[in-house]
Each structure stands twice: as structure tokens, then as C-alpha cells.
Amino acid sequence: MQPTDGGHIMSLQGKRILVAKPGLDGHDIGAKIITLALRDAGADVVYTGLRKSTDYIVRVAIDEDVDALGLSILSGSHNEILDDIIGKLAENDAADIKVFMGGTIPPEDRPALLETGAVGIFTSEQSIDEVLSELDQALGA
Amino acid sequence: MSLKRAPLNRRQLGRELTAAGRADVAAMLRADVTSGESAAFRIGITGPPGAGKSTVVSRLAERFDAQARRVGVLAVDPTSPVSGGSILGDRIRMDEVSPGSDVYIRSVPSRSAQDGLTCNVAEMLNIMDRHEFDDVFIETVGVGQTDHAVQALVDTVVLVLVPESGDTIQAMKAGILELADVYVVNKADRPHASRMHAAIEGVLALSQRSGSGWQPPVLMTSASSNDLAGLEQAIADHRQWCGENIDPVLVRRRRSRQLIESIMASAVAEVTGDLDDRQLDLPVDALYTACLDALRTKGQ
Numbered sequence: 001m002q003p004t005d006g007g008h009i010m011s012l013q014g015k016r017i018l019v020a021k022p023g024l025d026g027h028d029i030g031a032k033i034i035t036l037a038l039r040d041a042g043a044d045v046v047y048t049g050l051r052k053s054t055d056y057i058v059r060v061a062i063d064e065d066v067d068a069l070g071l072s073i074l075s076g077s078h079n080e081i082l083d084d085i086i087g088k089l090a091e092n093d094a095a096d097i098k099v100f101m102g103g104t105i106p107p108e109d110r111p112a113l114l115e116t117g118a119v120g121i122f123t124s125e126q127s128i129d130e131v132l133s134e135l136d137q138a139l140g141a
Numbered sequence: 142m143s144l145k146r147a148p149l150n151r152r153q154l155g156r157e158l159t160a161a162g163r164a165d166v167a168a169m170l171r172a173d174v175t176s177g178e179s180a181a182f183r184i185g186i187t188g189p190p191g192a193g194k195s196t197v198v199s200r201l202a203e204r205f206d207a208q209a210r211r212v213g214v215l216a217v218d219p220t221s222p223v224s225g226g227s228i229l230g231d232r233i234r235m236d237e238v239s240p241g242s243d244v245y246i247r248s249v250p251s252r253s254a255q256d257g258l259t260c261n262v263a264e265m266l267n268i269m270d271r272h273e274f275d276d277v278f279i280e281t282v283g284v285g286q287t288d289h290a291v292q293a294l295v296d297t298v299v300l301v302l303v304p305e306s307g308d309t310i311q312a313m314k315a316g317i318l319e320l321a322d323v324y325v326v327n328k329a330d331r332p333h334a335s336r337m338h339a340a341i342e343g344v345l346a347l348s349q350r351s352g353s354g355w356q357p358p359v360l361m362t363s364a365s366s367n368d369l370a371g372l373e374q375a376i377a378d379h380r381q382w383c384g385e386n387i388d389p390v391l392v393r394r395r396r397s398r399q400l401i402e403s404i405m406a407s408a409v410a411e412v413t414g415d416l417d418d419r420q421l422d423l424p425v426d427a428l429y430t431a432c433l434d435a436l437r438t439k440g441q
Contacts, residue, residue, distance in 0.1 A: 013225050013226070014163065014225075016159065028156055033229060036228075038226065039221065039224060039226040039227060040221075040226060041224065041225075041226065042224050042225045042226045043226045044220075044226060044227045044248070044250045045226065045227070045228055045229065046228075046230075046232065046233065046248055047228065047230070047233070048230045048233060049233050049237070058238070060232070060236075062151055062152055062155055063151055063154075063155055063245055063246060063247060064155065064229075064232075064247065064248055065152075065155030065156055065158065065159040067372045086299050092152060093152045094152060130412070
């Protein structure tokens with residue numbers, strides 16, 4: 001597959017990615033933008049839609065055997081949700097699924113999230129190309 | 142259904158399906174693909190976008206699941222010819238129709254033969270057999286080559302249309318419209334449902350299938366009635382008819398043909414994908430010879 005669009009990196013070709021909206025947060029423009037950008041970069045993407053439980057998200061991540069799981073959280077409960085997701089993935093022999101996050105995540109919370117196991121925190125200060133590039137590096141490892 | 146069946150290892154199954162989806166020709170040849178009688182009953186559900194296939198699949202799967210059958214769904218979504226990526230949206234619709242269901246749903250990007258890759262559905266179905274599924278639904282958008290290839294692999298083909306599918310009927314005359322085993326006019330509460338029903342019966346009457354073979358039923362369904370018992374019965378009737386009338390050897394040959402077509406298409410794509418600028422500057426007959434040589438080398 002030769003890239004015909006110079007605007008995005010095609011390096012996520014063939015990667016399976018789940019973009020999820022956990023909890024009660026009802027804003028998903030960001031999640032949809034990322035979903036489309038990932039598709040345009042060659043990935044196969046499932047977007048869960050709004051208001052999904054962490055049990056459901058982990059179930060889909062496992063059944064679809066995704067390479068990466070993106071959590072879009074604008075509700076403020078990113079710490080609790082990440083702990084929950086990382087725990088459930090580990091319980092189900094899925095600790096190798098890489099988790100990244102986006103939404104309204106204050107800079108002071110980032111170190112703890114990375115410590116818990118997130119491979120990247122992407123917020124709207126970054127360009128799409130920067131996000132794709134970082135994700136590509138995180139998934140290539 | 143065996144009571145001694147091992148619990149489904151979803152993590153393992155997921156990984157095996159991923160490997161199948163990423164298989165190159167060498168891997169496809171190494172796989173233990175016996176394209177013979179399948180253990181699981183395979184139902185292909187196809188039709189134009191918006192016909193309600195995901196809802197129909199989900200509700201049927203729920204009914205089978207309630208009978209303690211192990212049910213799986215392969216939801217094939219189109220791959221973008223530009224980026225090679227895809228948005229795999231069918232499973233989410235199914236999950237919303239049947240939340241909390243145990244049915245195993247897997248999204249499969251179609252990777253149409255035009256870009257040389259295939260989705261290796263044949264091997265995925267064999268994997269589902271090895272995990273002791275009773276029934277597997279394969280949902281495809283019914284307008285292209287991938288869809289035709291998938292139909293060779295299933296036992297029963299269900300075509301789902303909606304009352305507004307009139308133009309689609311014109312477009313589909315020479316393809317899937319004549320190949321289905323069960324026809325469904327979905328969203329039959331909408332206007333012109335009976336007209337669509339009559340149009341389909343008209344096409345069937347003109348086709349070569351009238352006579353002593355299987356007479357495909359044309360059903361009307363609607364989400365508001367929430368009753369798919371008739372469809373379930375039609376599928377069961379077809380299954381029984383096939384058991385009594387279809388030679389398994391013919392099925393095996395049909396599946397072998399589909400498999401080798403898929404493998405050859407992948408091999409050709411691997412060769413054409415490797416062409417460099419010097420080769421592309423050759424006249425086409427020299428380029429053709431070069432490709433055949435490359436294919437021969439592949440086989441060694």
C-alpha cells in the first residue's frame with residue numbers, strides 16, 4: 001500500500017487500535033478526530049462510542065486483540081480509570097496491550113499516569129502529526 | 142454441543158485471528174487449512190449499507206446464544222483504498238443491540254483483492270472451528286469482490302435489503318442478488334416494503350433457480366416487531382435441506398477454489414508490490430514476463 005496522501009504518516013499500517021470513552025463523559029469530538037487520523041495513517045480502528053464501562057472496554061480490547069487502547073477522558077477521573085483498566089488488562093493476560101490517553105489531563109498528573117502504565121498522554125496542545133508520530137514510536141517498541 | 146467443551150479462551154482466540162489476518166502467502170500455506178466440512182455452521186449475512194445487517198446478526202446471535210450455543214461473529218468492514226486503514230464500526234452497533242452478550246465478535250478489515258491483500262477469512266473460520274464454535278456469522282457489505290469470496294465459504298447466505306433498496310437491486314442483479322439462500326426485506330414497516338418483496342420474487346422467478354432446487358424464501362422483518370423467529374426457521378430449513386441435498390465433496394471443492402484464488406491473489410500482490418522503477422519502465426509484455434518469473438521464484 002503506497003501512501004498517496006502526504007499529510008499523514010502511514011506507519012500505523014495494519015495496527016489494530018481501540019479508541020474508548022470510559023465513564024460518563026459525553027464529549028467525543030477529540031476521540032472521533034483521533035479515530036479518523038489513525039485510520040488515515042493506515043490503522044484499523046474501533047471506536048467504542050460514549051459512556052462505556054471499563055469491563056466492556058477491556059472485553060473489546062481482548063476480543064479484538066488490539067495493539068493499543070486509547071482512553072479519551074474529559075471527566076477528570078483519568079487516574080482511577082487508568083488504574084482500573086491497567087488492572088483488568090493484567091488480570092486477563094493482556095498487559096501487552098499498550099494504553100494511551102487523551103482529554104483534559106493536567107500536566108502534574110502525567111508522571112503518575114506514565115508510572116501506572118500509560119505509554120503516552122496526548123492532549124489538544126499537540127498536533128495530530130505529533131500524536132501519530134509518538135504513537136508509532138510507542139507501538140514500534 | 143459437547144458438555145465437555147473447554148471454556149472459550151478469548152485472549153488466545155483473539156491472537157490467533159490476528160495472526161491469520163496478518164498472514165503472508167508463506168504463512169497461509171503453512172496453516173493447517175483443510176477446506177472441508179466445517180464443524181461450525183456458517184451463516185453469511187450481506188446487503189447494502191443501512192439495511193440493518195448488524196442488528197439482524199446481533200439479534201440472531203442472541204437467540205442462538207440463549208440456546209447455549211457458542212456463537213461468533215466476523216464483521217468484515219471495508220478497508221480504505223487510500224490509506225489502507227479502516228473504521229471497524231459494525232461490532233459497536235451489535236454490542237448496543239445486545240449489551241452484556243457473551244457472543245464473540247471480531248472486526249475484520251476487508252483488504253480487498255485490488256490492493257493484493259486478503260482478509261484470510263478462510264483461515265479465521267478454521268480457527269473458530271478449532272475453538273469449538275457452534276455457529277459463526279460473517280457479516281459483509283454486499284457489493285464487492287470480498288463479499289463474493291466470502292459466500293463460497295459459508296453454508297447459508299442471507300441477503301438483507303430495505304424497502305428503499307430499489308436502485309441497489311438494479312446494481313446487484315448479476316451478483317449476490319441471485320446467490321442468496323434467504324432474502325430479508327428489513328425495516329418492513331417502511332413504505333414500499335411489499336413492492337420490494339414483489340421485486341425480489343420477480344428476480345427469483347426469472348433466475349435459473351426455479352425448479353426442484355432450494356426455493357429461497359423472501360421474508361419481511363422489522364425491528365419494531367423484534368421477531369426473527371421466521372428468519373431463524375428459514376436458516377434452519379436451509380441447513381436441513383443442504384444436509385439432505387448437497388454433496389460435501391462439491392462444497393470442499395468450492396472452498397478449495399476460493400482458498401487458492403485468495404492465495405494466488407496475495408502472491409500476485411506481493412510480486413507487483415515489489416516492482417521497482419526500472420521494471421515499471423519496461424514495456425508491458427516484458428513486465429508481465431518478469432512478474433511470472435518472480436511468481437515462479439516464489440514457489441521455490
